[in-house]
Amino acid sequence: MSSVSLGRTFATIGTALLASYVFWDAHCPRNTRRRIRQKLPANLDKWRIPGNCVxxxxxxxxxxxxxxxxWGFTQWQHRAGSILRAPSTAPQLSSGFGYTPLARTTPIWLGWFEYTNPLCRAVRTREGxxxxxRVIVIGKEGHxxxxxxxxxxxxxxxxxxENHALPMFAELQFEDIIFGVFPKVGGSVLRAHGYWPRNSVGDIVDMLLQMLEIMKALVFIHSHNVAHRDAFMDNFVVQWQPESLAAKKISISRPRIYLIDFEVSVQFPEDCPIENRVCVGPPLGGSFPSPEMYKRQCPxxxxxxxxxxxFKLDVWQLASSLHKFKSKIPAIDETLAAMTDDDPVCRLDAQQALDRLGQIVASMPPESLLFEPEGAFKFNSDTN
Known part of the structure; x- marks a missing residue:
């Protein structure tokens, strides 16, 4: 989708949301607001883990x-576990963020959404x-x-x-809660390897080049003194899974990857000396208020x-998410290993990883990467 068309999509969605939001905000009785608010979690932690069951x-x-x-939203329907299904009655329009290749034969996967926690919810606007x-702020938390x-x-x-942060269409406030509205993207990069998509080494290396674009995302946000601190694969989403193994050819068009969830990110002032841009302990913030809540791997x-x-933590998190991926191309696998070096002094930073992987891939014809990565999930020929 062109930047002009995408800009129109942003404007259309944003304007429609704003109109519904302003109207309801002006006409909703105060006692109705209080009644609803009293039933909702008091903080981000309780919204993330509201109980012991779905x-x-x-x-x-x-x-x-x-x-x-x-506000003009139709909620996606709960299917099972943490999976939501698109409504069958509301109209559907492309917003430029989610597609499926023809080799998949049906866009059914675009109608599913698997959430990592209940702070986020898939919905459809009146326009389709x-x-x-996503819940961002509750009271004094999340600012x-x-x-x-x-x-x-x-x-x-x-x-x-160069900025791959997923755009935020709008902010909507209900009492002391602020929600962010984001486009629903095709799917998680976490599913690119070892799951249903029939991605080749070339597809995944392109995502490494898009993880070079991902690395560009990290380079970009790092240049603005922002460290993500949760740069694991499940916080990157992709417009579509290329699945060149199913198509048996490398597509000319390639999907864009976006970076999401800045809940535990930190931002340093522009005048902060480099030697003072440091952190201590696990990444905490928002719905992770204490070390006991943090369960991710740490270097x-x-x-x-x-x-x-x-910033070196970001690189380690990204590469450690790829520990099961083996391209069977030594130079690529060695670079990934250098991104997870236990010694942060020896570990590649984002720009070094970007430069090294970029040089490796640029020296290889795309067709030479049309094969299965090690550990790829095996499919029957009739699987869609």
Whole structure:
């Protein structure tokens, strides 16, 4: 989709949301607001983990149903576990963020959404665009997250091609809760290898080049003194899975990858000396208020209790997510290994990884990468 068309999509979605939001905000009785708010979680932690079962998660969004309806949203239906299914009655329009290749024969996968926690919800606008609503602020929590999103995902910085932060269409406020509205993208990069997509080494290396574009995303946000601190694969989404193994050829068009979830990100002031741009301990913030809540893998420097470079942490997190991926091309696999070096001094930074992987891939014809990576999931020939 061209930048002009995409810009029109942003404008259409944003204008429609704003109109519904302003109307309801002006006409909703105060006692109705209070009644709904009292039923919702008091903080981000309780919204992330509202109970011990899926029903507790569903209850939150059912209680918000009246608000979402008035804002012009149709909620996706709960299917099973953490999977939501697109509504069958509402119209559907492309917003330029999610596609499926012809080799897949049907866009059925675009009608599914698997959430990592109940802070986010898939909905469809009145005009037929699928978007994700994400709880960002509750009371005094989450304001740093919102500040970073406003800087990277809206305004002039969101227009740079090097910036892969997923754009934020709108902010909607209900009482002390601020929601961000984001486009629903095709799917998670986490599914690119070892799951249903029939991606070749070339597809995944292109994602490495898009993970070079991902690395560009990290280079871009790093140049603005923002460290993501949760740069694992499940926080990157892709417009579509290329699946060149199914098509038996390398496509000319390639999907764009976006970076999401800045909840535990940190931003340093422009005048902060480089040696002072450090963190101590695991990445905390928002719905991760204490070390006991943090369950992700950590490199040695994070567990040391000493100050460390959070930008090197981003690189380690990204590469460690790829530990099961083997391209069977030594130079690529060696570069990935260098991105997870236990010694942060020896570990490649984002720009070094970008330069090295870029040189490797540029020296190889695309057709030479049309083969299965090691550990790829095996499909029957009639699987769609």
């Amino acid at each position: 029903q507790d998660e569903e209850r939150i969004w059912l209680q918000l149903g009246e608000v979402l309806d008035q 665009h699928d978007v994700i609503i 740093e997250h919102l500040k970073i999103l406003r800087k990277l995902a809206t305004g002039p910085l969101s227009l740079y091609s 040695p420097e994070v567990e040391s209790g000493k100050p460390y470079d959070p």
